[in-house]
Amino acid sequence: MLEAQHISVAFGDNTVLTNATITVGAGKVVALLGPSGSGKSTLLRVIAGLLVPDSGRVLLDGVDITALPTHRRNIGMVFQDDQLFPHRTVAQNIEFGPRMLGWVKARRSARVAELLDLVGLGALADRRVTELSGGESKRVALARTLAPEPRVVLLDEPLTGLDRDLHDQLADDLAGLLRRTNTSALLVTHDHNEATTIADRIITIDAISGSGAPGAHQ
Amino acid sequence: MDRHRGAVNSAAVRRHRRSPNRLPRALVVGLAAPALVFVAMFYAWPVVTLATRSFTAEAVRTVLHDKAIHRVVWFTAWQAALSTVLTVAVGLIPAYLLARYEFVGRRSVTALVTVPFVLPTVVVGAAFLALLPDSLDQSATAIVVAHVFFNIAIVVRGVGGLWEQLPTDLAAAARTLGASPARTMREITLALLAPAIYASASIVFLFSFTSFGVVRLLGGPAHPTLEVEIWQRATRLGDVGVAAVLSVTQLILLGVAVAWFARMQTRHQRTLGLAPLTQRQRPRTRRQRVFVGFTIASVVVAVGAPLVALIEHSLRTGQGHSLAAWRAVFGNDVANSNRPSLNPGLDAFASITASLRIAVVAMLISVVIGGCASLAITALGRSGRLLDVGLMLPLATSAVTIGFGLLITFNSAPVDWRGSALMIPLGHALVATPFVVRIVVPVLRAVDPRLRDAAATLGATPARAWCTIDLRITARPLLTGAGFAFAISLGEFGATSFLTRHGRETLPIAIERLLNRPGALLHAQGYVLATVLAVLTFVVIAAVEAIRVERRTHA
Known part of the structure; x- marks a missing residue:
C-alpha cells in the first residue's frame, strides 16, 4: 500500500502542492485527475523520490521512505515521453532494471522474454529504440518499468499525445496488463475517459489537496 | 534508363537554376584572387619547401635513432593525453553546473569560465609561473595544470551545449529503475554525452600536443614538447633538417590522433530525443545549494588566482612591493637610462x-x-x-x-x-x-x-x-x-x-x-x-x- 501524506511543494514563490494526501491500496489502480499544471506530476516525482517535498511523508506498506533515495525505493515510473535510453536496444532497455538489481544473466533474459511477450513485441528485441513507432515505444517503456517487479508503478500522462485509435487501444491494453500483473498503480492524467478505462478509482487533484488547515504546512 | 533520365533532368534543373542575374565573372575572380595568392604564397609554398628542401635521409635517420628525440615525442604524447583526461574530468563539473542549474550570476560564471581560453598562451604561462611555487617551476605538473586551465572552456562549452539539451528525465528513468546516482552518471548521462566529450577532447588534445607558449615558459629545458624541440633545432642549433622531419612527424601523429577521436565520436553518435527547452532548475535541497555554491567559488578562485598572482608579481621587487617595474616599463627616465645591470x-x-x-x-x-x-x-x-x-x-x-x-x-x-x-x-x-x-x-x-x-x-x-x-x-x-x-x-x-x-x-x-x-x-x-x-x-x-x-x- 502506498500512502503520500500532507505533501507540500513550492518552487520559490510558486506553490505547486499544498498538503496533498493520497492512498493507493495493494493491487489497486488509482487515477489522479486534474488539469495540466495542477501539481499532479509533482506529486508523482515526490513519491518516486525525484523531488524532495518541503513537508509531508511517503509511506510504502507502512514504512516511511521519504528519505530513501530513488534507486532504493523500488517504485517504477512511466514517463510522459517514455524516456527510453537511446543508446540501448529494446531488450537492453527492458533488462536495465533487472541488471541494476543484480539478477544473473539467465534470470534477466527470461524476464525480458516474458515482458516482451506480455506487451506483444517479441520480434523487436534487438531493434534500436529510436526506430520504434509511438505505440511500440510506449509498450517498451511499460515493459521496462515492470521488469524489475516494482512495488508500485507511477504513470505520468502515459498516453498523452497519441492519436485517438492508438490511445484507446493502448488504454485497454494498459488496463488489462496492470490487472493481469496485479500491479498497484497511480495514474496521472487529464483525460476522464482514459481514467475510467484504466483505473479502479478516480480522484481529482482538488480532492486530495488540503485547502490547508493553518499550520498544517510550513 | 531511369538513371539516365534522372541525370538529364538534374542537369537541366541545374542549368535552369543558374540565375541570369549573375555577378560579373571578373568581379568574382577579382575577389578570390588575393586569397588564392595569399594562401599559395605564404602557406602552400612554405609547407612544400619545408617538406622537400630540408628533408634529408640523414635527418630522418637522426630522428629515428636519437634517444633524446624519442623522449621528446614520448613526453609530448603523455603530457597531452594527461592534460586531455584531466581537462575533461575537471571541465564536466562546471559544464554540469551551467547546463542544469539556474542561479544569480549564471552568465557571469559562463563568461568567467571562458576567460582563460581567450588569454594568449604566453600570458597563461606567465600567470602560472607567478602562481605556482618554485618547486613546481619547470615541471611537467606545471605544464599540465596550465593546459587544464587554458582548455577547460572547450569542454564546458562543447559538452555543456549538449548536456543542457539532454532530457533530465532520462536520468530520472534510470534512477527509478534502481540505478544509483554514480551508475546513472556512468551508464546514461556520460554515455549519451560521449560524442561531445570526444569532440572536445580531440581539440584539447590537439592544443596540448602542439602547445608552445605555455611550455616555453613553464617547461624549461628539461621538458620540451615537439613544438619546442622544432623551434630549438631550427633557430638555436641550426639543425633545420631534423626540425623539418619533426614537423612532418608531428603532422602524422596529430593526423592519427584526430582520426582516432573522430572514430570514437561516430561510434558513440546516437540519435537523441533532444529537448529544445532548457531544463535548468534553481537549487532546492541543501546538497544542491552546497554543490552550486562550491562550484561557483571554485571557478572564481581557479580563474582569479593565476591572474591575481600575475598582477602581484608585477608589483614585486627584491624587498617588497612597489611600482618600480611599472615605472621601468612606462616611465621615461628609467627606460632610457640604459643602465647595463638593468x-x-x-x-x-x-x-x-x-x-x-x-x-x-x-x-x-x-x-x-x-x-x-x-x-x-x-x-x-x-x-x-x-x-x-x-x-x-x-x-x-x-x-x-x-x-x-x-x-x-x-x-x-x-x-x-x-x-x-x-x-x-x-x-x-x-x-x-x-x-x-x-x-x-x-x-x-x-x-x-x-x-x-x-x-x-x-x-x-x-x-x-x-x-x-x-x-x-x-x-x-x-x-x-x-x-x-x-x-x-x-x-x-x-x-x-x-x-x-x-x-x-x-x-x-x-x-x-x-x-x-x-x-x-x-x-x-x-x-x-x-x-x-x-x-x-x-x-x-x-x-x-x-x-x-x-x-x-x-x-
Missing part, C-alpha cells in the same frame, strides 16, 4: 607599440583578404567550398610549422625578405584570416536570395544589388572578425618566435625573454608586460562581444 637587451615599452603596430597591419591584411574571400566563397556557391577549405588549412597547421615554413622559404634567394617588417604581420594574418572567414561566411550564407531577386526586379544590376545587399551585410561581421584578428595577432607567439628580429620584439616575445632571464626587476617587468597583454586582449574581446550582442538584439 638592460635586458630589449626595450619593454617598445614591444607594446611594436605589437600594436603589427596587430593593426595583421588585422588589415586578414580583413581585406578574409572579407574578399568570404564574398567570393558565397558568390561561387559550390566551387567556393574549395577556396573555403584552402583558407582553413593554416588553422589545422601548428603555428610553429607556419613560422618555420615562412622562415626557411623567405630567408634566401629567390625571395629574401628576412629583414622585412611585413613578415610577422603576414604570419599573423595567416593564422587570423580563417577566423574572419568563419565569422563572415555564415552571415552571407544566411542572406535570403530573394532579397537579391527583389533588387533585380526593382531594376538593380547584379553588381548593384550585390553592393547594396551583400556588401552592406558584411560590414558588421567583418568588424567582429577584425577584432578577433587583432587579438590573435597580439597574443601570437609560435610563428613569431621564428620570425622575430632583435630590436623588434613583440609583447609575447618580450614577455618570454624577460621571464626566462635572472633578475627580480626583469621578471617583474615581464609580469608587467603580461598584465598589459592580458588587459589589451580583454578590452578587444569585450568590444567584439559588445558588437555581437548588439547585433543579436537588433536581429
Whole structure:
C-alpha cells in the first residue's frame, strides 16, 4: 500500500502542492485527475523520490521512505515521453532494471522474454529504440518499468499525445496488463475517459489537496 | 534508363537554376584572387619547401635513432593525453553546473569560465609561473595544470551545449529503475554525452600536443614538447633538417590522433530525443545549494588566482612591493637610462607599440583578404567550398610549422625578405584570416536570395544589388572578425618566435625573454608586460562581444 501524506511543494514563490494526501491500496489502480499544471506530476516525482517535498511523508506498506533515495525505493515510473535510453536496444532497455538489481544473466533474459511477450513485441528485441513507432515505444517503456517487479508503478500522462485509435487501444491494453500483473498503480492524467478505462478509482487533484488547515504546512 | 533520365533532368534543373542575374565573372575572380595568392604564397609554398628542401635521409635517420628525440615525442604524447583526461574530468563539473542549474550570476560564471581560453598562451604561462611555487617551476605538473586551465572552456562549452539539451528525465528513468546516482552518471548521462566529450577532447588534445607558449615558459629545458624541440633545432642549433622531419612527424601523429577521436565520436553518435527547452532548475535541497555554491567559488578562485598572482608579481621587487617595474616599463627616465645591470637587451615599452603596430597591419591584411574571400566563397556557391577549405588549412597547421615554413622559404634567394617588417604581420594574418572567414561566411550564407531577386526586379544590376545587399551585410561581421584578428595577432607567439628580429620584439616575445632571464626587476617587468597583454586582449574581446550582442538584439 502506498500512502503520500500532507505533501507540500513550492518552487520559490510558486506553490505547486499544498498538503496533498493520497492512498493507493495493494493491487489497486488509482487515477489522479486534474488539469495540466495542477501539481499532479509533482506529486508523482515526490513519491518516486525525484523531488524532495518541503513537508509531508511517503509511506510504502507502512514504512516511511521519504528519505530513501530513488534507486532504493523500488517504485517504477512511466514517463510522459517514455524516456527510453537511446543508446540501448529494446531488450537492453527492458533488462536495465533487472541488471541494476543484480539478477544473473539467465534470470534477466527470461524476464525480458516474458515482458516482451506480455506487451506483444517479441520480434523487436534487438531493434534500436529510436526506430520504434509511438505505440511500440510506449509498450517498451511499460515493459521496462515492470521488469524489475516494482512495488508500485507511477504513470505520468502515459498516453498523452497519441492519436485517438492508438490511445484507446493502448488504454485497454494498459488496463488489462496492470490487472493481469496485479500491479498497484497511480495514474496521472487529464483525460476522464482514459481514467475510467484504466483505473479502479478516480480522484481529482482538488480532492486530495488540503485547502490547508493553518499550520498544517510550513 | 531511369538513371539516365534522372541525370538529364538534374542537369537541366541545374542549368535552369543558374540565375541570369549573375555577378560579373571578373568581379568574382577579382575577389578570390588575393586569397588564392595569399594562401599559395605564404602557406602552400612554405609547407612544400619545408617538406622537400630540408628533408634529408640523414635527418630522418637522426630522428629515428636519437634517444633524446624519442623522449621528446614520448613526453609530448603523455603530457597531452594527461592534460586531455584531466581537462575533461575537471571541465564536466562546471559544464554540469551551467547546463542544469539556474542561479544569480549564471552568465557571469559562463563568461568567467571562458576567460582563460581567450588569454594568449604566453600570458597563461606567465600567470602560472607567478602562481605556482618554485618547486613546481619547470615541471611537467606545471605544464599540465596550465593546459587544464587554458582548455577547460572547450569542454564546458562543447559538452555543456549538449548536456543542457539532454532530457533530465532520462536520468530520472534510470534512477527509478534502481540505478544509483554514480551508475546513472556512468551508464546514461556520460554515455549519451560521449560524442561531445570526444569532440572536445580531440581539440584539447590537439592544443596540448602542439602547445608552445605555455611550455616555453613553464617547461624549461628539461621538458620540451615537439613544438619546442622544432623551434630549438631550427633557430638555436641550426639543425633545420631534423626540425623539418619533426614537423612532418608531428603532422602524422596529430593526423592519427584526430582520426582516432573522430572514430570514437561516430561510434558513440546516437540519435537523441533532444529537448529544445532548457531544463535548468534553481537549487532546492541543501546538497544542491552546497554543490552550486562550491562550484561557483571554485571557478572564481581557479580563474582569479593565476591572474591575481600575475598582477602581484608585477608589483614585486627584491624587498617588497612597489611600482618600480611599472615605472621601468612606462616611465621615461628609467627606460632610457640604459643602465647595463638593468638592460635586458630589449626595450619593454617598445614591444607594446611594436605589437600594436603589427596587430593593426595583421588585422588589415586578414580583413581585406578574409572579407574578399568570404564574398567570393558565397558568390561561387559550390566551387567556393574549395577556396573555403584552402583558407582553413593554416588553422589545422601548428603555428610553429607556419613560422618555420615562412622562415626557411623567405630567408634566401629567390625571395629574401628576412629583414622585412611585413613578415610577422603576414604570419599573423595567416593564422587570423580563417577566423574572419568563419565569422563572415555564415552571415552571407544566411542572406535570403530573394532579397537579391527583389533588387533585380526593382531594376538593380547584379553588381548593384550585390553592393547594396551583400556588401552592406558584411560590414558588421567583418568588424567582429577584425577584432578577433587583432587579438590573435597580439597574443601570437609560435610563428613569431621564428620570425622575430632583435630590436623588434613583440609583447609575447618580450614577455618570454624577460621571464626566462635572472633578475627580480626583469621578471617583474615581464609580469608587467603580461598584465598589459592580458588587459589589451580583454578590452578587444569585450568590444567584439559588445558588437555581437548588439547585433543579436537588433536581429
